[in-house]
Amino acid sequence: MLAIENLKAKIEGKEILKGLNLNINPGEVHAIMGPNGSGKSTLSNILSGKKGYEVNGNVTFEGENLLDLETEERAHKGIFLAFQYPLEIPGVNTNTFLKTSINAIKKARGEKELDAIEFLKLIKQKLAELKFDEKILSRQLNVGFSGGEKKKNEILQMSILNPKLSILDETDSGLDIDALRIVSEGVNSLRNKNNSFLIITHYQRLLDYIKPDFVHVLKNGQIIKSGDYELAKELEKVGYEDFN
């Protein structure tokens, strides 16, 4: 589904990714762990099309060159990034945003757009699953949301858009244990043989809830080791500093 070959990225002349290779097949959950500054967020930004990077290498998504696509085209094709720091959008009500988003994607895929009633039905079901108060729909997007609410809102968006590849950028940071469990359940409910996940995190904690199929260690812009869930445990014991 996603194939990354020798990916290099620079921002403002500084090399962040230095030849990264990664393959994700349908239905797989991959975790990338690494210390601060190892290039984790750069990777998620590049996969979702953020401007400002000088990028080299090959990235294909379902056989298509991903790097040629605009951000919104990637979303239309089924790539979703749950932001580490979701942005506050004043004056835009969450309900309007969610409906605009799902219908933009449906339209691009040539599917029928949801009317107000169909949308409401879908959103209510997803809110209930995530134990999220319906009041958030009438609030301005992420404005005044707590850290936990912002992350839950990302998972809510993910669950209504039902992407093929979800990239979770430190979704666990700033979450308390209850929120972490709810968020993890949200992710687990989307797991199936077609949907894949790339989970970026510092800590093993999230991986106790969402058991990954593969764990990769990112250090200095490269994946230095790959393994299964046991690798995460080993990392937690040894720490990034001494891990080689």
Place this chain on the structure above:
Amino acid sequence: MQTEIKSNFEKSLSEGDFSSLQKEIKEKNFNKFIEQGFPTKRIEDWKFSDLNQIISTSFENLDFSKKDNQSSIDDDFVNEFEHNKIFFVNGNISKIDFSYENEEKIILNHNLELDKELNDNALLNLNNAFVSNYIKITVGKGYQFQKPLILYNYLTSDLDSCGLNMRLDINLEEDTSLNVINISNENIKNNFLNFRQKINIGKNSVLKNYSLDVNPTSNIKYSFKDIDLDKNSHLEYFILSKGSKFAKHDINCSLNNEYGSVVLNGIIDLDKKKHHEIKTLINHNEENCKSYQLIKSVLNENSKGVYQGKIYVNSKAQKTDGYQLSRALLLNENVEFNAKPELEIYADDVKCSHGSTSGNIDENSIFYLMSRGLSHAQSKRLLTNGFLNEVIEKITNEDVKSLVKKLTDIQE
């Protein structure tokens, strides 16, 4: 232009039905205007909007005496809610309809009340010189309007290169309330409109005034309102400034007795080469009064926006609470925004603040929205709508709020 305007003035004076005193005042005002001319940027109040230059580049000649009493349009294009209406057609009042109200409580006075003193503001002298068709609406003590009043301003398609001077005054007696909406349906041609309103809000009374300039036109518009507030009265004022080629809204509010309050919010939303200005002066003349102002501007293409806002606090006006904020979103490098916020305070126990920001649209926010499948244009529109929506949400009349959302294409 001077010889033409003089003959226009002679014509309007001879055709109008004026008393000899009125004629005398009009002549004085006219002579003063001729001496002053249209305001230039050398005048402080006009430093960001050189009207003289705008007029001379927009018109070869302006006809101030065109009379058109035949046109009677009464197409009320607002059909979202029931309302009373007054139609101005080509500057003349053509229809008055207060069918939702107890008409005994509404007094209409057509006897022109001209300013006794000459003004520093040349356009007020011009207005006094030419205005003929006049109305003053007085709402009798204790009467609350059932439905809003819409002042429709129509210009017919044959009107071109004309100067129109209009005047409508409102007087709210004690314990009254009224919602007024000013809205235009003008053709695309070039005209100069000089609209004057004197408003008095009596004790314990509430006026909500919504001024909506939406239709794209080549008109040059100036509107001057002076609003006096008595004890415990309230004014809610909202401006949507969008359609005209040039518009300047000049609003002077005077809080003349205790516990009065003013909420004055505005939107400047421009494209093409439009140039709009909102200028406000809030006089806090007595104790315990409040004023709040929020002006937001979105500038696109080659447009220019201006906000000049002053809060004046008299030495008697202790416990004044004054607030003023201007925020502008500049969508490209060719636009210009000027803000001149001013506080002039002579009392020592007051709370006053002002602020002004202008900036570009946040690219990180655009990225966030695009990552959810929205196009760049859609994301930009959602962000600018959200930016303006904060002002629209402050409208307390729900019918007007939905109308404004519809007119600005901002979704619920």
